[in-house]
Amino acid sequence: MDSVKRNHRATIRDVARLAGVSAQTVSRVLNNHPDVSEQTRLRVQRAIAELRYRPNALARSLIKQASGVIGVVASGFHFYGPAQLLTGIERQATELGWQLMLQVATAPEDYDRIATALIAQQVEGVIWAYPELSSERERWFHQQLRPHAPIIFLSMEAGPDEVVLSVDxxxxxxxxxxxxxxxxxxxxxxxxxxxxxxxxxxxxxxxxxxxxxxxxxxxxxxxxxxxxxxxxxxxxxxxxxxxxxxxxxxxxxxxxxxxxxxxxxxxxxxxxxxxxxxxxxxxxxxxxxxxxxxxxxxHDLFALGQLAVREIDRVIRARRAGQPVTITSLMLQPYLVVRESS
Amino acid sequence: MDSVKRNHRATIRDVARLAGVSAQTVSRVLNNHPDVSEQTRLRVQRAIAELRYRPNALARSLIKQASGVIGVVASGFHFYGPAQLLTGIERQATELGWQLMLQVATAPEDYDRIATALIAQQVEGVIWAYPELSSERERWFHQQLRPHAPIIFLSMEAGPDEVVLSVDxxxxxxxxxxxxxxxxxxxxxxxxxxxxxxxxxxxxxxxxxxxxxxxxxxxxxxxxxxxxxxxxxxxxxxxxxxxxxxxxxxxxxxxxxxxxxxxxxxxxxxxxxxxxxxxxxxxxxxxxxxxxxxxxxxHDLFALGQLAVREIDRVIRARRAGQPVTITSLMLQPYLVVRESS
DNA sequence: AAAAGTCCCGTGAACGTTAACAGCTTAGCA
DNA sequence: TGCTAAGCTGTTAACGTTCACGGGACTTTT
Known part of the structure; x- marks a missing residue:
């Protein structure tokens, strides 16, 4: 009788069936489109609640060609600087509604694995916070990551065509x-x-x-x-x-x-x-x-992390809208705190 | 003439066309299926390289009903314990081939947002490393997260039907x-x-x-x-x-x-x-x-993090195979290190 | 010589969602 | 009365991949 498989998550079609509307209408309710009558909206919302329906972000990303995820490449959590940076990144990302896909690099040998993973996951932008100094870096990035997503580098040497945010x-x-x-x-x-x-x-x-x-x-x-x-x-x-x-x-x-x-x-x-x-x-x-x-x-690495997310957000929005963007490299100014040891 | 859109990522079909085979054959090459002749395999691999094709993990997740992502709920990076935990989790996760979707909780008010995000991203398991002590926790999790993905809790009070790994x-x-x-x-x-x-x-x-x-x-x-x-x-x-x-x-x-x-x-x-x-x-x-x-x-929180990933991995694999699993709560033993301050 | 098996490859459908379009109803207006 | 506009809803196709199935060519077996 009951054609819905056990243990199977409700889909938008299940909701539509229960509410007696089309899947498209459910979609409109989910995305707060205006063209839905109040009565239908309520019926749909009731159906959503009853079925405990949860939208599938993967399917949405696929059709929308936008994953809502940004990749973060960090050097770990052991030291104060990187940890502060991550804190700022995380805070700003959730504030702007981005999900974070975290990758930890310990050596340049990890770059390939990391880039492959980030591209596969369709990240819309990358914050590269592994501050390595290497002459091959630029060539590599242009070939691999850059064609798929914009990158902002943190705390490294600025090369041509690269955006680098850092502390001086x-x-x-x-x-x-x-x-x-x-x-x-x-x-x-x-x-x-x-x-x-x-x-x-x-x-x-x-x-x-x-x-x-x-x-x-x-x-x-x-x-x-x-x-x-x-x-x-x-x-x-x-x-x-x-x-x-x-x-x-x-x-x-x-x-x-x-x-x-x-x-x-x-x-x-x-x-x-x-x-x-x-x-x-x-x-x-x-x-x-x-x-x-x-x-x-x-130095304020928390602020640097926040800034990085805001900038990548700007780039991504502009890209989606088909507008050109220019963001430029930037250095935050540190200052001295005098205490007892000097 | 050229029907391929500019700036558009190559898909499996583009590769298939260039190699003169079907999309299914390309898929077989990508996933190392045996039923492909050596000659075809080479042709396909050449086409992949030429087009710089990268598989889309989202599409794969959708059809496979398995995202390859686990969610991690952490309390931040400021303190040594949580940072160690994350390090262990990250290390073990990449070793086993899991991607990490990171969520930072600062208060129980964040639970809803976090659970919604993790469910939407179709995480296959959750490591909950925000060690809060609350009587409502259990009720909440059973309703929300549990039906969608198995959870392992770290460092908290063990409730019935909950798996908790911690240090004593x-x-x-x-x-x-x-x-x-x-x-x-x-x-x-x-x-x-x-x-x-x-x-x-x-x-x-x-x-x-x-x-x-x-x-x-x-x-x-x-x-x-x-x-x-x-x-x-x-x-x-x-x-x-x-x-x-x-x-x-x-x-x-x-x-x-x-x-x-x-x-x-x-x-x-x-x-x-x-x-x-x-x-x-x-x-x-x-x-x-x-x-x-x-x-x-x-205490060895690095090991605890690794263990958590290994356990969630076991649960997920068993689930996929339709087998029942039992994992049990566990406490690691700490020990004292005597130095000068005592 | 037919039957069975193996190797290789392709076709169609499906995963869950949204875009684009079309269609129906009702209201407003000349 | 007819025409246009506005409001609401449904249908079809598409995103990029894999699964289930089918089938042809060739080899081996009986």
């Missing part, structure tokens, strides 16, 4: 190091992040800028490369003190590594800031609670 | 407090997380367990509620010292708040562990670098 890492680093110089420090070390990443490289350049502007030397023995983790900051300080024993201040490329530096200094009996000044980068909320409280560079 | 927070807290008691401390305070969350409540119960087992009192003045942030730990210690001045040790419900406690103690001139022992919960990598290094409870 170089400026931030310069501010940090200038501050150390103003406090009378002259022998300033650097614990950098992985130099394959644009942000790490920019922060290093900012450190060089400040030293050069003050006529101070910057040599390889003043630099150690970490991996953003506290533990690497800890090791970094030990190595740095061996390479560069006369150091009286250190600029650390993120707050988590700076925490390791504070720890190591404490262990070694070095007073901060008396014997060694320390400045970090990120201004995580925890940094105010370090012992001693950390001087650091503040 | 209560045990972890008991271990921490027993350790403090073994070190001779008798007046042990608690800085808890938001008590609307199951994990925070469990940790509080573990603290009570240990005190009760040792015949020690536990009163309201020994407790302060924080919000997981370092800053709230800082404030928490101040409040707690006012309410409970004779305190000689404190169990802090997560490491980030413990950082705030260490900071506040340092500011107040309290020696840790001499005047005040501190034990945290989480064992974030940074905790080993706190000043002093933090004694804390280690």
């Amino acid at each position: 890492n170089r400026l931030g680093a310069r501010l940090a190091v200038e501050h150390l110089i103003n406090r009378g420090r002259r022998r300033i070390g650097l614990i950098s992040g992985p130099l394959s990443l644009w942000s790490a490289q920019q922060r290093r350049l900012g450190w060089e800028d400040a030293l050069a502007a003050a006529g101070l030397p910057h040599t390889e023995r003043q630099v150690v490369q970490g991996d953003w983790s506290a533990e690497s900051g800890c090791r970094g300080l030990h190595t740095l003190l061996q390479q560069y024993p006369e150091m009286d201040a250190v600029f650390v490329s993120n707050d988590q590594m700076a925490l390791g530096v504070l720890h190591a200094a404490h262990r070694l009996g070095l007073g901060v800031p008396k014997d060694l000044s320390v400045v970090g980068f990120d201004d995580m909320p925890e940094s105010a609670c370090f012992v001693p409280a950390l001087t650091t560079v503040h | 927070n209560r045990l972890g807290a008991r271990l921490a407090v027993e350790h403090l008691i073994n070190r001779g401390r008798r007046r042990i305070g608690l800085i808890s997380g938001p008590l609307s969350l199951w994990s925070a409540q469990q940790r509080r119960l573990g603290w009570e367990d240990a005190l009760a087992a040792a015949g020690l009192p536990h009163t309201e003045r020994q407790v302060v509620q924080g919000d997981w942030s370092a800053e709230s730990g800082c404030r928490g210690l101040h409040t707690l010292l006012q309410q409970y001045p004779e305190m000689d040790a404190v169990f802090v419900s997560n490491d980030q708040m413990a950082l705030g406690v260490l900071h506040a103690a340092h500011r107040l001139g309290l020696g840790v562990p001499k005047d005040l022992s501190v034990v945290g919960f989480d064992d974030m990598p940074e905790s080993a670098c706190f000043v002093p290094a933090l004694t804390t409870v280690h």
Whole structure:
């Protein structure tokens, strides 16, 4: 008798049958089209409720040629910066009604898998927040992803025809190091992040800028490369003190590594800031609670994430409407927060 | 002449036409079906490459009645625990070939929006990692989400017919407090997380367990509620010292708040562990670098996330095959890591 | 030499929704 | 009275893929 299969989700046709109307009319009710009489609308809504009908976004995407999904390529959740970025992206995306398809990259080898997945899922735009620095990147993206969906890159080198939103890492680093110089420090070390990443490289350049502007030397023995983790900051300080024993201040490329530096200094009996000044980068909320409280560079990655979504949203809407858009690259300005460690 | 629209993605039919075969044959090549001659396979693959054809996962999902997507409901990226969980989930999901549709909940008011979105996107399973403690939860889920997709809950109270994977927070807290008691401390305070969350409540119960087992009192003045942030730990210690001045040790419900406690103690001139022992919960990598290094409870949320994906994968596969599955709730055992702060 | 099996390939329908169009009714107007 | 417009509803086709089925060519078996 009952031709509806058990355990089968109700479709728009089931609703139509129950309400005694056509599928098209149900569709009109679902999409708030005006051309439906109040009486029919109510009947349809009752049928929807009774059958617990839920629209199928996949079918809708297929016919509409618009999935309502944007892809996000992130580098993980471990560190403060990426996490803040994701938070901003997520917040703005749900506010504008976009769904997020999340992809985590750990190395350039993941690019192919990620691009394939995003294209298959018909994402309408991509926010690429894996800040790798590679010469092949541009060629690759143009071939693969770009023909299918617009991309906005975050925190990387701007190439031609690419839109990149970022924080001015170089400026931030310069501010940090200038501050150390103003406090009378002259022998300033650097614990950098992985130099394959644009942000790490920019922060290093900012450190060089400040030293050069003050006529101070910057040599390889003043630099150690970490991996953003506290533990690497800890090791970094030990190595740095061996390479560069006369150091009286250190600029650390993120707050988590700076925490390791504070720890190591404490262990070694070095007073901060008396014997060694320390400045970090990120201004995580925890940094105010370090012992001693950390001087650091503040940047608003939450805002950057939000902005990225708003921009991709603009591009996508314009595309749908067949209008041309221009969005341009942009850099947010960071600033220094002075606390006890300098 | 050329009937293919400009800017239009190639479809399986375009490939078929170019290769001189039917769409079905192209489909067979794409899905590695055996019944294709080597010669045809090559012709099709050449056509795919030439047209830069990419399969449309939405169309495939629609006909296959299987989206290959699982929904993840998270509480954000700010704190160590949730971030670890997400990392484990993401890693295992890509390993098993699942796509992730990410939803962030900040309050129970978000449930409706999130469930609607996940159902619309035809997720085949849901990992619910927003650890809220609410009596209405069960009723709600049975009505809404359960009929559409299996759910695994993480870190919450197990109800009937619900599968919950979690860490034994209560045990972890008991271990921490027993350790403090073994070190001779008798007046042990608690800085808890938001008590609307199951994990925070469990940790509080573990603290009570240990005190009760040792015949020690536990009163309201020994407790302060924080919000997981370092800053709230800082404030928490101040409040707690006012309410409970004779305190000689404190169990802090997560490491980030413990950082705030260490900071506040340092500011107040309290020696840790001499005047005040501190034990945290989480064992974030940074905790080993706190000043002093933090004694804390280690739990493996990465493994928990992986496990959750493996279990939902099992359930989904069984469902597809029409087989019954039983998965059962489970608790991972945490352990104590003793460092300098106790 | 017929029957059966294997290999390879194509046809038509279906998944759940919406776009485009057509058609019917009623109202308004000259 | 006839004409136009407005309001509401239904029909058909389409989105891009796969499933179920059928069938031809060739090989093997009896």
